[in-house]
Amino acid sequence: MQAFIKRTEYLKKLLAFKDKNLIKVVSGLRRSGKSTLFDLYFDELKNLGVEDSQIHFYNFELPENYINKNWDDLYFEVKGKLHQDKQNYIFLDEVQNIPTFEKLVDGLFASKNTDVYITGSNAFLLSSDLATLLSGRYVEISILPFSFYEYLTARKIETNNKHLNYESLFFDYVNETSLPLGIQLRDAGYDKIYEYLEAIYTTIIDKDITQRHQINDKRAFANIVKFVANNIGNPLSPSNISKTLKQDGQTIHHSTVERYLEYLTTSFVFYKVNRFDIKGKKQLATQEKYYLVDAGLLNILAGKTRETDRGHILENVVYLELLRRGNKIWIGRNQQQEVDFVCKTPTGGIEYYQVAWQISDESTMEREFSSLEKINDNYPKFLLTTDSFTMNRNGIHHLNVFNWLLEVNSK
Numbered sequence: 131m132q133a134f135i136k137r138t139e140y141l142k143k144l145l146a147f148k149d150k151n152l153i154k155v156v157s158g159l160r161r162s163g164k165s166t167l168f169d170l171y172f173d174e175l176k177n178l179g180v181e182d183s184q185i186h187f188y189n190f191e192l193p194e195n196y197i198n199k200n201w202d203d204l205y206f207e208v209k210g211k212l213h214q215d216k217q218n219y220i221f222l223d224e225v226q227n228i229p230t231f232e233k234l235v236d237g238l239f240a241s242k243n244t245d246v247y248i249t250g251s252n253a254f255l256l257s258s259d260l261a262t263l264l265s266g267r268y269v270e271i272s273i274l275p276f277s278f279y280e281y282l283t284a285r286k287i288e289t290n291n292k293h294l295n296y297e298s299l300f301f302d303y304v305n306e307t308s309l310p311l312g313i314q315l316r317d318a319g320y321d322k323i324y325e326y327l328e329a330i331y332t333t334i335i336d337k338d339i340t341q342r343h344q345i346n347d348k349r350a351f352a353n354i355v356k357f358v359a360n361n362i363g364n365p366l367s368p369s370n371i372s373k374t375l376k377q378d379g380q381t382i383h384h385s386t387v388e389r390y391l392e393y394l395t396t397s398f399v400f401y402k403v404n405r406f407d408i409k410g411k412k413q414l415a416t417q418e419k420y421y422l423v424d425a426g427l428l429n430i431l432a433g434k435t436r437e438t439d440r441g442h443i444l445e446n447v448v449y450l451e452l453l454r455r456g457n458k459i460w461i462g463r464n465q466q467q468e469v470d471f472v473c474k475t476p477t478g479g480i481e482y483y484q485v486a487w488q489i490s491d492e493s494t495m496e497r498e499f500s501s502l503e504k505i506n507d508n509y510p511k512f513l514l515t516t517d518s519f520t521m522n523r524n525g526i527h528h529l530n531v532f533n534w535l536l537e538v539n540s541k
Contacts, residue, residue, distance in 0.1 A: 184216055508525075
């Protein structure tokens with residue numbers, strides 16, 4: 131199965147910053163498609179008249195490209211291949227594997243006729259050292275695994291067919307994986323997808339987190355990962371995680387829990403969403419929620435099928451889609467009620483989203499609508515469910531979530 135999808139939104143961002151005096155930082159989970167995005171971008175550059183010799187790609191996941199080399203060795207190696215009278219497009223893949231890589235990046239960026247692009251699977255890439263060195267001189271493009279639309283496209287499913295069983299396809303999407311290469315393994319059977327996810331997760335835990343941060347208590351760390359995975363969409367704090375684990379006979383200080391959570395978010399395994407007081411117009415410092423970058427990883431972390439917690443899984447998918455669409459996102463608190471997502475849109479507007487699997491009865495309808503109805507402003511408000519029927523009530527737009535997930539791509 132071919133999962134080589136033209137990721138238009140990310141390509142548009144790269145093209146928008148082409149030849150701008152900024153370093154383009156492409157970040158995201160391992161195997162989320164960063165290197166493939168570069169391949170697609172190379173094609174775009176060539177269509178614009180850029181010659182092969184102007185494109186310089188270095189893959190630093192391969193040890194032979196950096197073992198026994200210092201950053202200055204690599205700097206002069208790259209410099210020796212650059213055109214003096216043409217623009218050079220330099221791509222450094224997984225550049226964080228190079229000790230003091232920020233000096234390499236800064237040196238190439240300062241060179242004449244260079245347009246520099248770097249990738250990394252860890253937010254360490256934009257740690258304080260690099261961020262300080264490159265202050266105001268970089269733009270970050272964060273890449274996510276396949277959206278529901280991209281997943282269906284990879285499976286060659288015609289998304290404008292209104293007779294599709296979207297619910298069944300959705301459970302395929304969240305039970306398997308949204309990672310591009312994982313989707314190619316569908317024909318080989320689910321066991322191959324599981325092995326692939328397990329290998330990626332092990333690499334992230336061992337290479338990006340445990341080794342980098344010298345974690346000795348691997349059991350405690352693994353238990354925290356599983357606890358967060360089992361509580362997707364629930365309010366969490368380091369203190370209540372610590373207390374809950376203590377009840378199970380595991381003593382982990384809340385400051386250690388906080389540090390481990392930071393490692394997981396900087397490796398793009400989980401995304402942390404802060405709470406926002408809608409009435410007081412301020413961000414709150416406690417009871418954040420965490421969402422998983424790929425629901426398929428729950429097979430490794432939680433070992434349960436998505437049907438058992440479908441409401442929170444749907445919420446997770448909606449969160450990632452809102453993120454793809456360029457929103458800044460918070461969990462909303464309005465007095466005693468909660469709104470799933472408060473979004474600041476790319477154009478600066480505000481939107482509110484409530485997510486539920488179904489409006490199964492009158493009490494569910496009241497609960498989901500009332501949390502939005504009590505927000506005293508005129509910004510757009512949306513209720514997303516899997517119901518085939520939709521309704522509007524007091525200015526709130528009730529939409530079928532599957533149509534919503536596909537709407538941007540159908541226009």
